[in-house]
Amino acid sequence: MNKLTFTAQEWLRYTRHIQLKGFGASAQAKLKRSRVLVVGLGGLGCPVAAYLAAAGVGHLTLVDGDTVDATNLQRQILYTGRDIDEYKAEIAREKLTQLNADIVIDAHCSHFSLSLASQLGEFDLLVDCTDNFASRYLINDFCLRENLTWLYASVNHFSGQCALFEAGEACFRCLFPETPQHIEDCNAAGVIGTVPAMLGVIQANEAIAFLSGRDAALKNKLLILDVSRLDSRKISLVADPSCRCRNSSITIDSQSPDYQFACEDGLSAAGSPSAALSLAPEAFARECHREGVMVVDVRSEQERELFHIGGDHLPIDKFDQALDNLDREQTIICYCQTGKRSLAFAEKLSRHGFNAKSLSGGLVAMLKMSFKKG
Numbered sequence: 348m349n350k351l352t353f354t355a356q357e358w359l360r361y362t363r364h365i366q367l368k369g370f371g372a373s374a375q376a377k378l379k380r381s382r383v384l385v386v387g388l389g390g391l392g393c394p395v396a397a398y399l400a401a402a403g404v405g406h407l408t409l410v411d412g413d414t415v416d417a418t419n420l421q422r423q424i425l426y427t428g429r430d431i432d433e434y435k436a437e438i439a440r441e442k443l444t445q446l447n448a449d450i451v452i453d454a455h456c457s458h459f460s461l462s463l464a465s466q467l468g469e470f471d472l473l474v475d476c477t478d479n480f481a482s483r484y485l486i487n488d489f490c491l492r493e494n495l496t497w498l499y500a501s502v503n504h505f506s507g508q509c510a511l512f513e514a515g516e517a518c519f520r521c522l523f524p525e526t527p528q529h530i531e532d533c534n535a536a537g538v539i540g541t542v543p544a545m546l547g548v549i550q551a552n553e554a555i556a557f558l559s560g561r562d563a564a565l566k567n568k569l570l571i572l573d574v575s576r577l578d579s580r581k582i583s584l585v586a587d588p589s590c591r592c593r594n595s596s597i598t599i600d601s602q603s604p605d606y607q608f609a610c611e612d613g614l615s616a617a618g619s620p621s622a623a624l625s626l627a628p629e630a631f632a633r634e635c636h637r638e639g640v641m642v643v644d645v646r647s648e649q650e651r652e653l654f655h656i657g658g659d660h661l662p663i664d665k666f667d668q669a670l671d672n673l674d675r676e677q678t679i680i681c682y683c684q685t686g687k688r689s690l691a692f693a694e695k696l697s698r699h700g701f702n703a704k705s706l707s708g709g710l711v712a713m714l715k716m717s718f719k720k721g
């Protein structure tokens with residue numbers, strides 16, 4: 348007897364796909380032969396990787412250089428409190444192998460780069476589950492060069508976007524020639540956990556359509572989803588004649604500033620004027636009890652009521668009234684949630700001649716440090 352495409356166990360596992368009209372065993376066989384690269388295993392990547400593994404995509408390659416953090420657990424459902432500080436890609440590989448041991452899953456615990464991509468082999472699809480424009484430009488240019496189809500998704504507050512980019516059609520740079528100024532990258536903006544989950548499931552749905560040979564609804568289209576009103580619209584993408592994707596030979600300069608990922612979460616680049624005002628959590632813990640030091644919480648009344656770590660309360664909007672009551676002999680150390688507002692407060696104080704500092708990374712960094720020690 349010739350070797351069958353499916354084992355009995357697989358035939359049973361994928362019954363609901365196999366008996367679905369318009370899908371069937373041939374589409375399932377295409378999924379089994381597919382190789383997919385998932386870049387990023389956060390709020391988007393967790394549902395994407397889980398649904399592709401469950402659906403029986405034969406080979407998944409997972410790439411993420413980050414480790415699990417306590418602030419991820421509100422939305423990144425492949426991880427638990429026991430996984431903190433472990434590499435996301437490795438934990439995801441373990442969990443997804445438990446979900447479906449019949450597929451091959453590779454994990455790479457480093458950020459996506461051209462040198463990593465050159466070692467990974469060939470793929471039918473790349474799914475972008477990153478959270479920043481630098482990574483998306485690199486993925487776009489890599490996929491253009493390799494003629495690789497990719498799925499983009501992003502989340503901003505209560506809205507999300509998703510598109511499928513194919514060689515020869517409009518590319519991500521046609522849509523975003525430059526990084527939009529109003530969009531907050533990284534984790535600075537805050538997000539309800541279900542928002543990236545919804546976009547991740549849309550990506551997984553499109554990936555399954557594309558890989559199984561059906562028409563992907565978002566091919567050369569951008570879906571814009573308003574998650575708070577549950578309104579959505581699709582716009583057709585038009586290639587920009589001046590875009591680099593119209594050029595037949597795509598070269599990638601890995602040093603291009605386009606690919607440099609800068610995350611402003613209240614941490615300052617060393618040597619910058621604000622770096623001089625920044626105090627690491629360890630230094631804050633030492634300094635805050637010293638004589639001649641005043642600790643100031645610059646957050647709102649509401650935030651203060653819910654949780655604080657001591658010190659006086661001077662909300663940033665009361666800065667002008669507070670100025671006259673501050674002792675110029677003291678060092679004033681400010682804190683907020685992520686270090687952004689406290690740095691602005693410390694900069695203002697500094698301009699008024701005060702000796703001021705800001706807790707770098709804010710309460711979040713402080714709490715992470717204390718839980719690590721505990």
Ligand SMILES: [Zn+2]
Pocket residue numbers: 517518519520521522586587590591592593
């Ligand atoms: Zn383009």
